[in-house]
Amino acid sequence: MDTRHDSFHGSEDKRDSVGFTDPPSSPLSSVPGDFESQQVPLDLQNMFMPGSPVFHRESSLPSVSSSAAVGTIRVASPENALFESTLFVRRSERKRKTPRYLEPDDTADISQPETPETPERPVKQRKTSQPRKARNSRGKNLATASTSHVDDSSVSPEEVKEPVSNTEQTEMSKIIKIKVNPERLGQVLGSIPPSPSAALPSPEPVPQTSPDSEPNVSLPASQPALDAVEHDLIALSLAVTKKVAIAQKPLPRGQPEIWAENRHTLCESLTGLYASWQGSYYGKSGVAKAFMLDGNGHVRDHLDENVIILRASGSMAKDGDNGMKQREDQEPNHQYHAMVNAITQQSPLAVICGDKNSQVSSKMPHKYNSLDWYKATHVWTERDRFNVIKYRLEKLNSDTAAWWVPADFEPVIELGALGSPLKQHCDSCSNEYDQIYLCGWLCLNSKCEKFWCLPDGNTPDAAQLIYDPRFLKQKTPWANEQAPINFRFSLYTTSAIAGEDYKAENLRGMTCPECGKCNARIKWEGWECTGCGFEHKPKMTPLPAASIQDQNYPVTDAYPSSHDSALPHVKISVKFSHNYRWITYKFKVSATEEGEVVHGIANKVVREEVQGPNEMWEDLQTNCHGLVRRELSNALMNSFTINYGMPYKFIAAGDSLPFTDAPWPVTEAVSRLNWADRITSGNAVKDKEKFNELYLVAYLQDQSMNYHDDGEKGLGSTVATLSLGARAEMGFRPKSFFFHGMKSIDYNRKRMTVMTKDEPLPEFPNYELRKQYLVEIRDANLSEGEEKQRLAEMATALRAAYPPKQSCTKVEDWVRLSLGHGDIVIMRGAHLQKYYEHGVTPKGLMRYALTCRTVLPGHLKESELPDYEVDLVQDDYDGSRIAK
Numbered sequence: 001m002d003t004r005h006d007s008f009h010g011s012e013d014k015r016d017s018v019g020f021t022d023p024p025s026s027p028l029s030s031v032p033g034d035f036e037s038q039q040v041p042l043d044l045q046n047m048f049m050p051g052s053p054v055f056h057r058e059s060s061l062p063s064v065s066s067s068a069a070v071g072t073i074r075v076a077s078p079e080n081a082l083f084e085s086t087l088f089v090r091r092s093e094r095k096r097k098t099p100r101y102l103e104p105d106d107t108a109d110i111s112q113p114e115t116p117e118t119p120e121r122p123v124k125q126r127k128t129s130q131p132r133k134a135r136n137s138r139g140k141n142l143a144t145a146s147t148s149h150v151d152d153s154s155v156s157p158e159e160v161k162e163p164v165s166n167t168e169q170t171e172m173s174k175i176i177k178i179k180v181n182p183e184r185l186g187q188v189l190g191s192i193p194p195s196p197s198a199a200l201p202s203p204e205p206v207p208q209t210s211p212d213s214e215p216n217v218s219l220p221a222s223q224p225a226l227d228a229v230e231h232d233l234i235a236l237s238l239a240v241t242k243k244v245a246i247a248q249k250p251l252p253r254g255q256p257e258i259w260a261e262n263r264h265t266l267c268e269s270l271t272g273l274y275a276s277w278q279g280s281y282y283g284k285s286g287v288a289k290a291f292m293l294d295g296n297g298h299v300r301d302h303l304d305e306n307v308i309i310l311r312a313s314g315s316m317a318k319d320g321d322n323g324m325k326q327r328e329d330q331e332p333n334h335q336y337h338a339m340v341n342a343i344t345q346q347s348p349l350a351v352i353c354g355d356k357n358s359q360v361s362s363k364m365p366h367k368y369n370s371l372d373w374y375k376a377t378h379v380w381t382e383r384d385r386f387n388v389i390k391y392r393l394e395k396l397n398s399d400t401a402a403w404w405v406p407a408d409f410e411p412v413i414e415l416g417a418l419g420s421p422l423k424q425h426c427d428s429c430s431n432e433y434d435q436i437y438l439c440g441w442l443c444l445n446s447k448c449e450k451f452w453c454l455p456d457g458n459t460p461d462a463a464q465l466i467y468d469p470r471f472l473k474q475k476t477p478w479a480n481e482q483a484p485i486n487f488r489f490s491l492y493t494t495s496a497i498a499g500e501d502y503k504a505e506n507l508r509g510m511t512c513p514e515c516g517k518c519n520a521r522i523k524w525e526g527w528e529c530t531g532c533g534f535e536h537k538p539k540m541t542p543l544p545a546a547s548i549q550d551q552n553y554p555v556t557d558a559y560p561s562s563h564d565s566a567l568p569h570v571k572i573s574v575k576f577s578h579n580y581r582w583i584t585y586k587f588k589v590s591a592t593e594e595g596e597v598v599h600g601i602a603n604k605v606v607r608e609e610v611q612g613p614n615e616m617w618e619d620l621q622t623n624c625h626g627l628v629r630r631e632l633s634n635a636l637m638n639s640f641t642i643n644y645g646m647p648y649k650f651i652a653a654g655d656s657l658p659f660t661d662a663p664w665p666v667t668e669a670v671s672r673l674n675w676a677d678r679i680t681s682g683n684a685v686k687d688k689e690k691f692n693e694l695y696l697v698a699y700l701q702d703q704s705m706n707y708h709d710d711g712e713k714g715l716g717s718t719v720a721t722l723s724l725g726a727r728a729e730m731g732f733r734p735k736s737f738f739f740h741g742m743k744s745i746d747y748n749r750k751r752m753t754v755m756t757k758d759e760p761l762p763e764f765p766n767y768e769l770r771k772q773y774l775v776e777i778r779d780a781n782l783s784e785g786e787e788k789q790r791l792a793e794m795a796t797a798l799r800a801a802y803p804p805k806q807s808c809t810k811v812e813d814w815v816r817l818s819l820g821h822g823d824i825v826i827m828r829g830a831h832l833q834k835y836y837e838h839g840v841t842p843k844g845l846m847r848y849a850l851t852c853r854t855v856l857p858g859h860l861k862e863s864e865l866p867d868y869e870v871d872l873v874q875d876d877y878d879g880s881r882i883a884k
């Protein structure tokens with residue numbers, strides 16, 4: 001596979017990349033994250049929130065403890081997946097097949113959300129709550145309901161399983177409809193002054209004749225009546241966390257500021273703000289910057305008009321065909337610390353929402369949509385089979401309307417209307433935490449023996465974890481609540497500063513000022529919006545040849561010095577002619593063949609020759625049109641390219657132009673490279689081996705080309721490049737499977753690492769052992785399966801034979817060239833392309849590579865042949881002007 005496309009170098013904290021979404025893997029690599037590890041005080045390690053008056057206000061309200069989960073019913077998840085959920089069944093339903101609260105017109109159904117995991121008991125030895133018996137954690141027995149609920153009127157009767165012990169449960173339970181009355185609740189909690197018209201209703205549960213839109217909460221018949229506040233807290237929590245199946249979500253009342261059809265365009269357009277090609281989290285310099293919320297997330301994730309609760313990304317692994325599953329405890333890592341930094345520094349986070357997000361209350365209009373800027377307010381650990389790190393985010397400016405709520409949306413409760421959350425100190429570790437769930441206060445210090453324990457020592461049952469609305473809806477004041485930047489970035493206009501137009505930050509994608517769509521810059525000429533057709537094509541100011549001079553690499557009329565390097569076993573020879581220093585690097589490229597890399601280092605005379613590198617450079621900048629970033633493996637190459645002459649197979653058909661349509665530097669380069677091939681190979685080049693194709697690559701700042709080979713079938717064995725503009729590093733190394741003698745294969749639907757059967761070179765690790773194994777395999781006469789098995793054993797033995805700390809996957813460059821303006825590189829040998837690879841990293845603002853190959857007749861199918869004649873470029877160039 002061609003892997004030559006590399007990226008703008010981003011600077012994402014890369015140590016965590018697993019997220020909820022599963023986008024195509026991006027070929028665009030980033031430099032390693034620049035996170036500096038930070039120590040977080042011990043007492044902050046399990047719930048972090050800033051000290052603010054809000055956090056220290058005492059509340060006189062008791063915790064609400066709930067305990068009586070009974071029975072199991074099967075309901076459809078938002079994505080119609082089936083999962084288990086504990087629910088009560090009302091007494092009057094004993095004979096009904098479908099509980100009433102699952103009927104289509106009932107808008108407040110209760111179900112577990114989407115993560116199809118059966119709750120498991122924590123591994124630690126400790127008391128667990130007793131779902132069937134009313135448990136008293138704070139002297140009260142209260143209702144249990146699942147933590148969130150989904151409107152899913154599509155649930156069919158067959159999807160409903162009868163409770164495990166129907167009689168027992170139905171006799172114990174009754175459904176109570178609890179009326180949500182935020183105003184009264186506000187009065188009770190003292191945060192809203194009583195209005196004369198709002199009389200406190202009776203603390204008795206509201207009878208079942210309440211409107212259908214109010215949530216049902218079921219509780220054991222034997223329980224004493226809940227007090228009014230507790231009813232309302234439960235009802236309020238259920239109302240706030242109510243979920244709707246994606247297919248049934250209404251349209252949002254507004255539109256996002258920016259949107260994207262894929263991650264690629266999103267990340268390229270939001271460089272610096274969000275550039276996580278795969279994960280859900282993006283951080284930079286040790287501070288959290290953004291989240292992408294897509295897919296299911298954690299069972300208790302939440303997203304309303306101003307609050308988001310989400311699980312930290314990471315620690316997930318593929319679970320067969322069922323998506324991702326958490327496989328280990330989450331520990332405070334760089335992401336956790338970056339969130340703590342975002343809290344302490346009051347640094348806002350950008351949030352993007354994908355159309356697979358199941359918490360958001362409306363149908364997302366696009367694949368990815370900007371939500372808003374948020375404050376990170378809390379970081380804590382909870383327990384759900386494994387330790388799970390959770391974050392709470394709050395809209396930065398809660399006075400602005402959320403566009404993502406449905407048109408008829410009325411807030412259940414305003415942010416801050418309930419005052420501050422309850423707080424308590426752990427009597428074991430002394431840490432103070434907010435009460436997050438209505439079942440009661442929990443210690444959130446994962447290192448404490450009372451971690452995830454209610455004050456009575458019990459651990460809560462998953463079904464009891466109903467958010468405490470005082471925690472959910474608390475308001476966190478920040479000194480500055482202004483967004484740092486608009487999601488719609490301003491358009492780049494040509495700069496008067498030399499070179500500015502070529503800088504990576506000015507090449508990012510465009511957030512369309514008309515429709516908000518994120519577009520990558522695909523054309524050299526500028527930006528085009530594929531959403532509404534808006535175009536932005538500022539003229540780039542050409543870089544004069546004089547700007548290429550680099551005093552660290554002085555180039556004069558003398559033969560320039562070399563800045564190349566090679567490993568000791570590489571044979572080096574040097575010649576001087578035509579003002580070039582020709583260095584040849586020769587090395588074994590297979591057991592039987594040698595290959596070579598020739599580097600012609602140009603001096604000032606070459607650079608300044610008529611129609612030479614300087615003139616080519618200046619002409620190409622104004623006259624080379626049609627350069628585009630091509631699509632490769634569902635992504636975009638980062639550099640801009642164009643092909644002339646014979647089509648080059650890895651490029652889609654139709655992407656080549658005849659030499660007659662090329663600017664003069666292109667044919668001049670073909671002619672010069674044929675000349676260089678001739679003079680460095682002793683004039684041995686036959687006509688049919690002459691170059692008939694030129695692939696031009698334009699690199700802007702920070703673009704590069706990953707390690708790859710040019711060994712596509714049907715290409716001649718010589719490849720030559722003329723380098724113009726910025727200096728570049730070019731590395732050559734043996735491919736890993738050849739060097740280490742091991743590769744991964746799929747055999748019988750199993751992934752296994754086997755020893756390769758290629759003859760090793762003496763320079764390779766485990767040379768003697770590999771030779772010995774190859775003889776054994778050759779003489780053993782094994783069946784295919786037996787051979788694969790034996791090769792796998794050999795790979796294991798090879799790995800074990802490496803000295804400690806020596807990598808069995810990495811390979812260093814054998815030859816490293818430092819390519820200057822006007823330099824020529826020639827690679828020779830078919831096995832060089834089969835067993836070796838090369839990669840290029842330019843070091844300046846702008847560089848062209850003009851690479852010639854010989855496309856042999858076998859390379860193209862009839863249908864891939866161009867609709868123009870490909871005449872060989874006249875070999876006019878003879879080097880006579882620079883002869884020396």
Ligand SMILES: O=C(O)CCC(=O)C(=O)O
Pocket residue numbers: 004695697705710721723730838840849851
């Ligand atoms: O940028 C260069 O010098 C080399 C380009 C290259 O390797 C290629 O086009 O395959």
